[in-house]
Amino acid sequence: MLALLLQNGHLRLETSYPRPIPRQDEALIRVRLAGICGTDLALVEGYKGGYNGVPGHEYVGEVVEAPGNEEWVGRRVVGEINTACGQCDRCTQGLVTHCRERRVLGIKDWDGAFAEYLVSPLSLLHRPPPTVPDTSAVFTEPLAAAYAALRDMPDDLRQRPPATLRILIVGDGRLGQLLARVFQAEGYRPLLLGRHPSKLALARSCGIATTRQIDTSAEYDIAVDASGRPETLATLLGHVRPRGAIILKTTAAHPASLDLAPLVVNEIRLIGSRCGPFPRALTALEQTQIDPRPLISATYPLSAALEAMEHARRPDAIKVLLQP
Ligand SMILES: [Zn+2]
Ligand SMILES: [Zn+2]
CATH class of the missing domain: 3.90.180.10 (Medium-chain alcohol dehydrogenases, catalytic domain)
Known part of the structure; x- marks a missing residue:
């Protein structure tokens, strides 16, 4: 064959x-x-x-x-x-x-x-x-796999009314697009962060908010990483509120090193999800x-x-x- x-x-x-x-x-x-x-x-x-x-x-x-x-x-x-x-x-x-x-x-x-x-x-x-x-x-x-991110949210966050949670999804590619649609379908109001104007426009066409840059002071309850880039995690550690969560959906081919101190200081939950x-x-x-x-x-x-x-x-x- x-x-x-x-x-x-x-x-x-x-x-x-x-x-x-x-x-x-x-x-x-x-x-x-x-x-x-x-x-x-x-x-x-x-x-x-x-x-x-x-x-x-x-x-x-x-x-x-x-x-x-x-x-x-x-x-x-x-x-x-x-x-x-x-x-x-x-x-x-x-x-x-x-x-x-x-x-x-x-x-x-x-x-x-x-x-x-x-x-x-x-x-x-x-x-x-x-x-x-x-x-x-x-x-x-x-x-x-996108629904797995919902399943893997910490209980205290999942029990909050969806519209009150600030959710950032990083990556406008294959998985990021599906993640944004899944969260939206469940009543959340995710913000999709990406680099590609045409892909972000596709997400906006179904009512998903998008951005090409995170405000330096912006803080989220949950960040979902589907960027495919291991270095994204370091950025996200600076944008998740204390006791918030980061859900990693990325399988990158290469390892990255990062400073984990913000994870401990801000008691951020880091969750792998497949x-x-x-x-x-x-x-x-x-x-x-x-x-x-x-x-x-x-x-x-x-x-x-x-x-x-x-x-x-x-x-x-x-x-x-x-x-x-
Ligand atoms: Zn796959
Ligand atoms: Zn077995």
């Missing part, structure tokens, strides 16, 4: 990559659309110590084989991306997305969605409601609380995946899709 392969930091198209073979309780899925994420670009730069395999962890597809579970064949699906063994200490504590044995689709030990087919455990699959088009369903994984609830994301798409389709910058055939990855790197690009 056709697949985009990452090996030793180099991407190349393979025309005869072996099609994966599903086992019992797994599905062979024909990919209908896949989305390129900042993590994919970071993987090429060496994030996660250099993943070798097929990247891609945002997809919508159709089940074509499901050994032992034939009723799944023909179903349209989206999929969660962390496998769980169900037996290790993390899994038994309910931390299934942190399983010690986990494989991560397109990121760790599991060939991903930038290919004609992928294999997934059935237990990770969800069925998008029929009214949700593929072009929206392909956003389920990153939208769920994967989120698929059912919540699918409900938001079904109820059209969030329409992610204006975020699609371009759709490329899988045969042009190298060009698509280059496009996704451009400063003006938001979401670039691949269609096998």
Whole structure:
């Protein structure tokens, strides 16, 4: 099959990559659309110590084989991306997305969605409601990741009336745009900080306040970092009020050093946040609380995946899709 392969930091198209073979309780899925994420670009730069395999962890597809579970064949699906063994200490504590044995689709030990087919455990699959088009369903994984930021807010802040919280979202790219829409849909009034006039205009077109600069004296209850730049955290430490929170959504390829004293002095809560609830994301798409389709910058055939990855790197690009 056709697949985009990452090996030793180099991407190349393979025309005869072996099609994966599903086992019992797994599905062979024909990919209908896949989305390129900042993590994919970071993987090429060496994030996660250099993943070798097929990247891609945002997809919508159709089940074509499901050994032992034939009723799944023909179903349209989206999929969660962390496998769980169900037996290790993390899994038994309910931390299934942190399983010690986990494989991560397109990121760790599991060939991903930038290919004609992928294999997934059935237990990770969800069925998008029929009214949700593929072009929206392909956003389920990153939208769920955006909802994770809401879930991961400290309780004392979540219990406040949403409109009374000052929320800053940093980064006008793929994840920042979704985060701003999620907070807005939940009644918050986020301010989106970004560098790109066209991307900020896109957020404003759905009523989200934007800025290209933080006032030196501005203070926020919560700052959410989706900037992709590790140095953003140092700036945010100066703009979050005492006992406020910073939620980190960024997976940067490179480490940064910073002065943590303001974190201690101001008793700021620093929270890492990664994967989120698929059912919540699918409900938001079904109820059209969030329409992610204006975020699609371009759709490329899988045969042009190298060009698509280059496009996704451009400063003006938001979401670039691949269609096998
Ligand atoms: Zn991602
Ligand atoms: Zn486990």
